[in-house]
Amino acid sequence: MPELPEVQTIINGLNSKIIEKKICRIAEYRKGTVENSLPNMDYGKVKLVERRGKYIIIKTTADCKIVIHLRMTGKLIFEVDSDKQSKYCRAEIFFSDGSRLIFDDVRTFGKIQIMKKNQAVPAIEELGAEPLSDQLNPEFLSKQLKNRKAPIRNLLLNQNIIAGLGNIYVLEILYRCKIDPRKQADRLSLKQIEKIVGQTKIVLKEAIEKNGTTISDYRSVEDQSGQFQNFLRVYQKKKCKCGTEIKRIKMAGRSTYFCPSCQQ
DNA sequence: ATTGCTTCCTGAGCGC
DNA sequence: TGCGCTCAGGAAGCAA
Numbered sequence: 001m002p003e004l005p006e007v008q009t010i011i012n013g014l015n016s017k018i019i020e021k022k023i024c025r026i027a028e029y030r031k032g033t034v035e036n037s038l039p040n041m042d043y044g045k046v047k048l049v050e051r052r053g054k055y056i057i058i059k060t061t062a063d064c065k066i067v068i069h070l071r072m073t074g075k076l077i078f079e080v081d082s083d084k085q086s087k088y089c090r091a092e093i094f095f096s097d098g099s100r101l102i103f104d105d106v107r108t109f110g111k112i113q114i115m116k117k118n119q120a121v122p123a124i125e126e127l128g129a130e131p132l133s134d135q136l137n138p139e140f141l142s143k144q145l146k147n148r149k150a151p152i153r154n155l156l157l158n159q160n161i162i163a164g165l166g167n168i169y170v171l172e173i174l175y176r177c178k179i180d181p182r183k184q185a186d187r188l189s190l191k192q193i194e195k196i197v198g199q200t201k202i203v204l205k206e207a208i209e210k211n212g213t214t215i216s217d218y219r220s221v222e223d224q225s226g227q228f229q230n231f232l233r234v235y236q237k238k239k240c241k242c243g244t245e246i247k248r249i250k251m252a253g254r255s256t257y258f259c260p261s262c263q264q
Numbered sequence: 265a266t267t268g269c270t271t272c273c274t275g276a277g278c279g280c
Numbered sequence: 281t282g283c284g285c286t287c288a289g290g291a292a293g294c295a296a
Contacts, residue, residue: 072291110290150267254290
């Protein structure tokens with residue numbers, strides 16, 4: 001479900017709600033949701049919540065970190081009211097003051113991993129550039145796309161190249177760059193690559209300012225939806241600004257929207 | 265090494 | 281109202 005801006009919004013919320021709270025227990029309600037949790041484990045107090053790509057990393061004062069990936073439909077909801085239940089609650093992190101973090105996930109693809117502080121998560125180690133850092137620049141992206149025959153839209157979805165983009169933002173970025181999502185990556189000009197880098201940063205920053213997109217599943221930790229959907233120009237749209245019908249095709253099994261007249 | 269297809273799972277929305 | 285179909289913002293695992 002969530003892409004970088006949604007994950008960042010959740011992290012901002014967590015950093016304002018759970019810092020210094022002592023974790024007393026992590027409960028798993030669906031097998032496979034929580035990995036490596038041990039009974040009577042000391043989780044310590046929450047020190048900081050960080051993001052890497054679409055991963056949420058909760059660092060604590062104990063020798064552990066809690067690594068969360070929401071996948072398609074995962075939500076983290078901070079709840080003070082002990083009576084409130086969520087419908088698809090798969091796990092809960094309880095704090096000593098009675099508040100808790102609910103991990104709600106309809107499709108059950110999401111995961112919570114308990115790791116040692118210095119233990120590497122292989123999938124995180126392999127992630128590509130953070131799009132909002134200087135790591136993502138035209139030289140880097142040119143190098144990554146060199147000799148790659150796959151369509152640009154598929155490679156922008158590859159987390160090991162740029163970490164944090166998903167289907168919606170990739171399509172918005174390509175639309176704003178006027179680049180056909182089917183375009184073979186190694187046939188892009190340097191100018192087009194520069195455009196992609198620039199628009200990626202602009203679109204993500206704008207979306208974070210709007211607290212993320214909401215199509216259906218995304219909610220902030222306070223159960224609020226985002227506003228960026230009002231700014232989408234191509235995803236699930238019928239018509240382009242130019243008057244042309246937006247085309248929807250399948251690429252790598254997933255819906256791809258683009259304007260056949262603006263995007264070349 | 266690179267690419268793309270299938271799979272995990274549940275629910276919403278649509279046409280008939 | 282209900283059935284069956286397609287779709288869903290992710291990414292691991294597999295085969296070619």
